[in-house]
Each structure stands twice: as C-alpha cells, then as structure tokens.
Amino acid sequence: MIEAVAGGARVGVHVPLAEVAGHLRDQFVDERVPTSLSERRLSMWPQAVAADIVRRTTWLDLAASSADLASVVHELAAERAELDHVVLLGMGGSSLAAEVVAVAAEQPLRVLDTTDPHQVRAALAEDPARLLVVLASKSGETVESESLGRVFVDHLHRHLGKAATARHIVVITDPGSRLHATAMREGYACVLSDPMVGGRFSALGPFGLVAPGLLGADIAAVVRAAAAVRPSLANDADNPGLLLGAALAAAAERGRDKVLLCAEGAAVRALPNWIEQLVSESTGKDGRGILPVIGSARTAAPADAVRVVLGVDPRGTADIVVDAPLGAQFLLWEYATTVASYRLGVNPFDQPNVEESKANTQAVLAGDHRDGGDVPLIVTDAVEVHLNPGQAAGPALCERLEEVFEWLLTISEPAGYLAVMAFLDRSGDQRVAEVAQRLRERTSLPVTFGWGPRFLHSTGQLHKGGPPTGAFLQITAAAQDDVRVPGRPFGLARLQAAQAEGDRLALARRGRPVVRMHLRDRRAGLDELTAAARHLS
Template sequence: MNRQTRMLPAELEKQVRKTLEEWAVAGKVRRLWARDATLWTGADEASWLGWLEIAGAQVRRMDDLRRLAEDVRSLGFTRALVLGMGGSSLAPEVLKETFGRLDGFPEVLVLDSTDPAQVKALERKVDLAKTLFIVSSKSGTTLEPNLFKEYFFERARQVVGAERAGGQFIAITDPGSRLQGLAEADRFRRVFLGEPSIGGRYSALSNFGMVPAAIMGLDVARFLERAEEMAEACAASVPVEKNPGAVLGVTLGVLASHGRDKVTLIVSPAIYDLGAWLEQLLAESTGKEGKGLIPVDREPLGPPEVYGADRLFVYLRLASAPDEHQDSVVQALEGAGHPVVRITVDDLYDLGAEFFRWEFATAVAGSVLGVNAFNQPDVEASKVATRRLTDEYEKTGKLPPESPLRVSDRTLAAALGAHFRTIKPGDYVALLAYVEMTAAHEATLQAIRRAVRDRYRVATCVGFGPRFLHSTGQAYKGGPNTGVFLQVTCDDAEDLPVPGRSYTFGAVKAAQARGDLLVLVERGRRALRVHLGADVADGLRTLRSAVDRAIG
C-alpha cells in the first residue's frame, strides 16, 4: 500500500527500531484505536479521534454526495468557491490543485485570505450568478469565513436578488453551530454537518473535504476506498513494524526528539499542494509546549551541503509522473548521509490514502513527543489580539498608530543584518507575508528564502498571511523557540468594506498581522516586521535587494 521506505543514520535507525518495539510491547496501536487518551497527555484526546473511522462512514453516505454532485451540475453552476480557513480550506485546495477542472462539473476555487486584493481577484474570476458558494467552518465562529460569507452573500443578493441569493450557498459546519443557524435563516441550498469528534486539520475525509470533492466531480467512492485501504493497513491487528502510519509517526517523533525536527517535504509537482495540507497537520498538531515538528514545504532544492543536521527529508514521489531532478537530489541526499523517508504514491487517487496515513502518523508522532496532537492552544492568542484591534477599529475608525520599519528606510539592510545575525545552527527562518498570494510575489519570496538558506545553512519557510495563522502559526508560537521571523506587511492599493461591519478587509488583515507579531514577541520569538508600500511587487524587489546586502 503506497510503498514506504527509510534510510537513516545507524544510531537514528537504532532508536526508531527501539521505539517501534516499545510500541509493539505496550500495544500502543491497539490503544490508539481504542481511543486511549493516556497515549498523549490524558486530557481530552479521546474526544478527537472520529477521523479513524470517517472514511467508512462517508462511503455509507455516498448516495447523498452523488445527489449533491448531480444537483449542482444540473443547476448550471460553473464555479464553486470555498470560503474557509485552515482545515476547512486546505484539503479542498489540494484536490483543486491536483485534479483541476473535471469535464461537466464546476471549477472549485478557494478563498482563505482577508487580503482585499485577493478577495477582489477571486470575485473577478467568477460569474456571481453562476457560482455556488461553500461556506466552510467547523465552529461556525471563525472570523474569516464569516466575513467572506457576509461579503459574497451581499454581492449575490445584488446580482440575483434577495429571494434567490440563499440558493447559491451551502454550508459545511458542525451541528448546532452559529453558521448552521445563519444558513437556515438565509435559506441556504444545503447544510452539511461535520463530525464533532474530528478537528479541522483531521477533517479532509469528512464532509469538509468530500463535499467540495463531490461538487468538482471527483470519484469520491474511489477516493475513500483508497483511504479505507490505508486505514486497514494501519489497523491494530497489523504488526507495528508493518504499519505504515505507525512507522512514519515513530520515525517523525524519534528524529524530532534527536534534533531532526525540520521535516522537509519534497513532493512530486503533480501533487505539490499536498505539502500545504501537511504543513498544517504537522505544525498545528505537534508544535506546542516548546516541542514539535517544523514542516518545510516548497523550499527550493539544493545540494546536500546546504542542509544542516536538523533535517528529515520526506519524498512523496508520484510513480505515474516522477520528476527526474527531484529523484537525483534525493539520491544525493541519501548518499551524503541525510535521513530520508520515501513514500511512493501510485496515482492521484492515492491522495485518499495519504490523507489517512499522515493523520495516523501525526497522532503517533504527537504521542512520541508527549503532546496533545489535537489541540491548538497558541492559535487562540493571535485571535484574541486581533479581536482587541478590530474592536478598537470599530470604536475609533482606525487602528492604533505605529511606526514600522519601512522598505524605503535607509536603515533597512542594517536592521535585516542585525536580525539575521541572531540565526544559529538548528534555527529556521520563516517569511510571513501579509500580501496577496500570487505567483510573482511567491517567486520573490522564494528567492529570498533560497538566499537565506544558502548563506546560513538553515531551514526556511514561507507563509502567506493570514492563512498560515491557522496552520504553521501554532508551531511558530508554541513549538521550539528556534524560529527567526520576518513579517512582511503592505498598504492596500484597493480596500473592500465588509457588509454590516464598520471595518474593511484591509483593516482586518492589518489587525491580524499586528496581533501575530505581538504574540510572537510576547512569546520571546525573534521577529522583525518590514512594511511595504502599496506597490507590493516593487516593495518585495526592494526587500530582496536589501536582504542580499544584509547577508553579504
């Protein structure tokens, strides 16, 4: 089942084997399936393991998903726009990026940013009268999906009229949530309920992932069958050393415990976006109490000598469309003695199996590390800080005054140099960019991260705000204090009001960035903010030049 191998230095291999034996003797896989919370911290973990059987439960609901797909197609919708954040948006994004648009079905798009340019860019892509809006929020209280709903519901009302607007919306949310009540009051076409015992980042195989999958025309039954096959391969009856999820989880946990906590993902281009989903799963599940895995996704590949002794490489290779350059790089890494896990993915539908493998492995890794793999205690801190700032904006019409370092300041290169001089072996550098997520912006940020990686031989990450707050943000604030953060903010060339609110999307994004930085500093993290002007592309180019000067 999706072949998995590992090549580790001898001492680390010895420790992995020892831990696998301990798991076998203590019956820990059986205890995991039995929902034994003492595998982790003995808190509420047993309440969050509904994902173990969700694939089978979804198969039994296939008729409803098929009816949904046919209804949406017959109604002539050309696009389906997922309005979500974190666990409610990342799995649909993976499916969208992997499978693309399927003939005869709507194209799925995803909005998970409060950046007004990004909101407007997605609005321009769709015909509002022919778009189905999927409001996706487990709790029903998450700020961003609620703002997206308010904005697009008002836009739909303007285009198709108040009586018909609700017919262009469906909701995915937990039973009894505020969103369920709003959806019913606004006469949404459908409300699909989540499973309360499944946290957002473990929800890919639940309605949060499978409803968008059905709408886009995916063969959901086939997808879930692959997930069920992996669940069977990870069953309690399977010897631990042959259990792919347990072996992967033990490997991740043991290597992190021995300083190799930068899980560097190398993913075949055709399934590249799986890395974004894995970022949230790994970081938010394990990054707490000063411990955790730091996922490194889409870092430009380099020769073995640019990587430090804190790396574990995981190569997810699509057998039907491998990349020769990735193959040669991974072979060189193994030859240089770096630890490498290889996972062979046979075809695109095997992503169903990967969703389960990695959920199981993450739960196991959390146990090995001794953390609760199902909570996110540090995410709330940023939300609280953001709420304080948005409340201030609603009262006064503005955010508190500030004087950030600007990209136009003459002292920029010197400030960057001083910040980067705090980097030590075993650290990582994360670029946190509160700008529109475009290919051009990402290319410049990737160039910056490559330069920093090659100069300091440390792992690097890039996150677009505010989406990373619901993903890697937990590990950045609650995980090992080895991060060096460069936050990038901008002025908004065009802002958008939020219907029914006294603030704008730009004000919300600014409050989220400030709240994020405030909590990073409060937690003793090394963080520097650089503010761009309204011309983001030009500002990023200037920043790149300053970074080059700063690092010599």
C-alpha cells in the same frame, strides 16, 4: 532500510534513521499504542486529557463514514451544473485538504483563506451567475470565514437577488453550529461534519472532499484509498502509519526536529501544504514541536532536518519515503502525527496559541492595544522597517534592507529557523516568495514561507508554542482598494492589519525577534524587497 507496506501504501525509512525508528516502533508496540488508538483506550494518554483526546480520534473511521459522501456531492453538483466557478471560503483544516484534492484532480477550485482585499476583490469579479460559494467552518465563528461569508452573501444578494442566492451557497459545518442555523434559516444546502473531528484531521470528511467533489474530482477514489490502508493501523507489524510516526519522533528526539517535505508526482503536488499544518499545529506546543519545511528535489536539507519524499524517491536521497495514493497519505499522516505527538508528550488535538492570536486580533480591532510599535526604523522609497519595542538593537545599525535581511539570518540560534510571513495577495503578490528563496540560498538554516492569515492556522501555532528558536520576518502592505464587511465596523484591510499585529504581539510577548517590513506601495515595495534579497552578500 526498514519498510512497512499495507493497503497500497509503503513507508520506507533509510539509514541512519532506520535503526532508531525501528527501535521506537518496537517500543510503541510494547506500549500497545496501535491497539490503544484503534480501540480508543485511555491508557496511552495522561489522565488529565485522556478522555478528551480519545473522543477526538473518530477521524480514524472517516473513510467508512464518508463512503456515501460522493453520491451526496454528485447530487448537489448535478442540481447546480451551470455553477462552475467554485469558491471555497475556509481557514486551515477547513480548506487545505480540499485544495490538495482539487490540485491532484486538476480542478479549478478557488480557495479564499485570506483577508487580503486585493485577492478577495479578484474573486468577486467572477460572473455571479456562475458562482458557487462553499462556506466551510466548524463553528461559523472564525473571523476570516465569517467576514468572507458576509462579503459573498451580500455580493450575491446585490447581483442576483436574495431569493436566488440560496442555490449558489453550500455550507459545510458541525451540527448545531451558528453556521448550521444560518443555513437552515436561509435555505442553503448543508453538509454536516463529525463535531469531534478537528479541522486538520478532517481531510477525509466533508471539509476535505465536498468542494473538489462539486467540481468533479473523484472523491470516492480518495476515500477508497484511505479505507484500504485503515485496517493496517490496528496492527503491530506492517503498520506504515506507526513506522512513519516512529521515524518522525525518533528524529525529533535526536535533534532533527525539522522535516523537509518534497513531493514527487502530480497526485501529491499540493500535499506538503496540508502536512505543514497538520504536523506543526499538532506538535508545536509546550516548547516542543516538529517544523515542516516545504522544499523540492533541489532543496538542500538542513543538518537538523530529515528529508521526506512523498511518492517514489527517484534519487535515493530521502530519509523517509511515503509512497501511497492521496487518500492513504491523508490517513497515514494523521495517524503518524498522533503517534509522534504521543511520544513528544503533547496533545495533538488542541491549538492554544492559535486561539491567542485570534484574541489579539479582536483586541486590536477593538482599539484595546497600543504599544508604540509603529515607529519605523528605516524608511526607503516604498518600504518601512519596523522593530518590536525593546527588541535587541541590532537592526538599529542597519541602513539598507539588505543589512536587515543579513541581521535576521545571523540572530537565529544554530538549531533555529527563519520564518517569512507575508500578509499579501497570494495570487497577485506571488513574487514575494522570492525573498524567502533568496534568504534560503544564503543560509544553512531552514527558511519557511507562509501567507497570512493562512499560516496563523498552521505554523503559527508552532511559532509561538514550539521551540523558541525562530526569527520572524513579517511583510505587510497598504491596501489600494478595500472591501467592506457588511454588518461589521471594519473592512478586510483593517482586519488583515489587525491579524498581522495580533500575531506580532504574540511573538513579541515571548521575546521572539520580529522585523516587520511594510510596503507603502505594493508594486514598488516588492521591487525593493526582491532587489535587496538578490543583492545579499
């Protein structure tokens, strides 16, 4: 085993990965990677993208620039002490880190990174007099966040009056954004972020810290933990971020391009969800990428995956151990992901296929798409099974849901994976995750699970831009009670359906196998899906 220890953080890499990771770490030192990152030099990146990439590395110093953030948030919270139902509206990097911090602090932050009308309506049922809405978006133009913002502002206007609404809203955004202008016009409290820090690298800035801080989480401690490990990231020796990045890249180069993330301890319980976005969206492009798979101590690691334990490894089964306080974990993973992306030859700071799915969604909403993909292949009492037009005819021989599940498991290549993508209510439809678990028990392939549209800003990039080895099960459902989006010609149900269709289109255009199971009735449809998954041979 080789280790790097600094600032209260420890990264350990075990055999047989240790030797190749050590060699690659030494190569990074020879190439002056730590110095180049720390001093923001252009030389380590291709000339065509170097200037843009270097401008986007200010996340390295967020621990320093966020040193005074805790006092700002404390003052905001004190002024709104009676507003104890905090709802965070944000997608991807604008909300995932905040959720991790809140879970670690055992604070009841409600994160709405969804367009499911059932889930949103449940949040709207909260007492509006105690509601504090955090609008988090770098641009203010992300369709989910913008639509949810309209819904909640209108809700507060109707129940409290326009004059009283302003103190119930806190905005986190970039300076000069559309949302910044709205906050200034309406009198909302506003915390500005560094415009050069991408959302998934913003864990140690306002996007990751303000919402949990409003509930009383000790965000100063998160920042201090990151600050303690920051000096080591400029070092050649005892640089835990460099060793972690070398281990991830070395494994991927040798065909182990999946990482099984296992959290040990309450402080990092939700951390795999954030790492999933960071690693997959940063590395998954140009036909390359590292696929995170969220597991537990009981999850068997696929042959082409490395087991990563976050916290202490009590069983001694990990290939990589990252034992560090939460703030240090954030910074180490951001650094390691950048280093691994450098080795893989991809730009860690763009997300071209996320933007593609957004464009597809807008086209579907505008009625610009028709491809006949809505003809069901199988119809049961509550479920319709749809297949992409022109897709291989394997499912045409299927008559039962179990047979469709089995077909999905057989078509993935030996080095592939199966992604289950549920455009449902993350609170009310949780049992759909059992489908992924049952499939996982029946195969040696990695099986991932993601809630839509959350995953579109996360693994969705890797699904389309990464290695073409995945098979995809999309689960959609009818909405019994829609939520109108004020000022827009659609409700949340239509937006959610358009997002699912836009993502399906992007996958289909790349020849990725996609099966869509649509629940005409949610409860009965989930009963059918889970029963079929339990009866897999």
